[in-house]
Amino acid sequence: MKNINVLILSAGRRVELVNCFKDARDSLGIKGNVVACDLSNTAPAIYHADKNYLVSRILDDNYIPEIVDICKKEDIHLIVPTIDTELYKLAEAREYIESNTSAKVLVSDMSVVKICRDKYNTQAFFEENGFNMPRLIDEEVIKNKDYKFPLFIKPLNGSSSINTFKVNNEKELEFFLEYVPEPIVQDFMEGEEYTIDAFVDFEHNPITIVPRQRLATRGGEVLKGLVKKDREIIETIKNVIKVLKPIGHITIQCMKTNEGIKFIEINPRFGGGAPISIKAGANSPMNLYRLLLGEKLEYSEEYEDGLLASRHDWAVFINSRGEQV
Structure with a gap:
């Protein structure tokens, strides 16, 4: 089986995500590295990767050339963005990156990024396609x-x-x-707040859709979440994906109100709470490896309903020589 090397951008605090990719690789018996990069050498996730690099700020002119250099040096096959501010830059540079490296950029088309990143565009998308928003x-x-x-x-x-x-x-x-x-x-909306982790293949077909109720949050990221196979949400998300046509792992936020489902936003990338759905069995990193191996995936709801996640902080300690201890 060939090596598959993955580059995770803006790794920051995404320790769980880095480890999910490493676990998926090992479970499939694949060789290769999970490489992480970040602006800061204090980003804890880079120390959990097999290799790590420091890069310029996303808006710096050197950012894309630096990513290309890493891809060439490490023979990267997949580039995974993790924050919103990368998406425009990567969508614009995707053709350049993919033509100059062996890497596939896990970013949706620019038309999708524009819908998701601008709240007015998001509002218009939902309203024009018959989905409710506040x-x-x-x-x-x-x-x-x-x-x-x-x-x-x-x-x-x-x-x-x-x-x-x-x-x-x-x-x-x-x-x-x-x-x-x-x-x-x-x-203002009142009701149960949900984040939906959806994984979509490179032909825009949904493979997994996992609603999880947000029980507690901090700084916009879920602290406690409950996986719930809500039929109404799942079927509605299928329709959203059919119209939007994203790729990869995306997160969609909505509220279940007395007036039905009302959408909040779409983030066409891995969200901070994605490891909850991965742990439940909707394993997006594993699905990405399988797609890169040329497998054809089918839609599946084989994940654990009712899984409760209660997340906590964990420290990475670095000595004066820059080594993890």
Whole structure:
């Protein structure tokens, strides 16, 4: 069996994800390295990879050339992004990277990235295709005061729940419209919040769809999550994938409200809570290795319903010589 080398970008705190790729490789009996890179040598996940590199900032002109150099040096077969700010850059450079290396970039088409990264585009996508979202409170609605509190405000291109707030009154609305960069305002939703991990093959076919209820979060990332095979959510996500046509592992957030499913956002990448679904049996890293080996995958719901994840922090210790101890 040939070697398959994987490069995980912006590894940061994604220790679980790095280990999931290593475990999937070992379970399949594949040879090869899981390589991680990051801007900082204090990123804990790089020390759990087989090899690691430091790279420039994503918006730096050297970033893509550095990624290409790593791919050539390590004979990388798959590049895995992990944060939103990489997606535009990788979608733009995908053809260049793939034509100059042996690597496949796990990023959806630019049209998909544009829908997911811009909240107005996300709103338009869901509404135009018949999927429910909370009502957009635009400038005209605000001018006419045609809304009721509470509202919800977030940045147009935000991530990790940074600068997202529940708005309870006019005074707060006035303040947050000034405070939040490029704000987008919506009706506030009440209900059960879900993140759905979906894995989609390179021909846009869904392979696994795992709804997990968000029981507790911190900084936008799930601390406690419960896998629930919710039939309504699963069938709705199949329809979203059919229209959107992403590839790879994607995460979709929604609420189950008294008025039905209402969508929040789409992140066309591995989310921080992806290891929960992987542990349940919807193993996206393993599926990626199998696709790279030329296997044809079929849709499967063979994962554990009711799996509860309660996550915690763990430290990596580095001595004065830069060695993990």
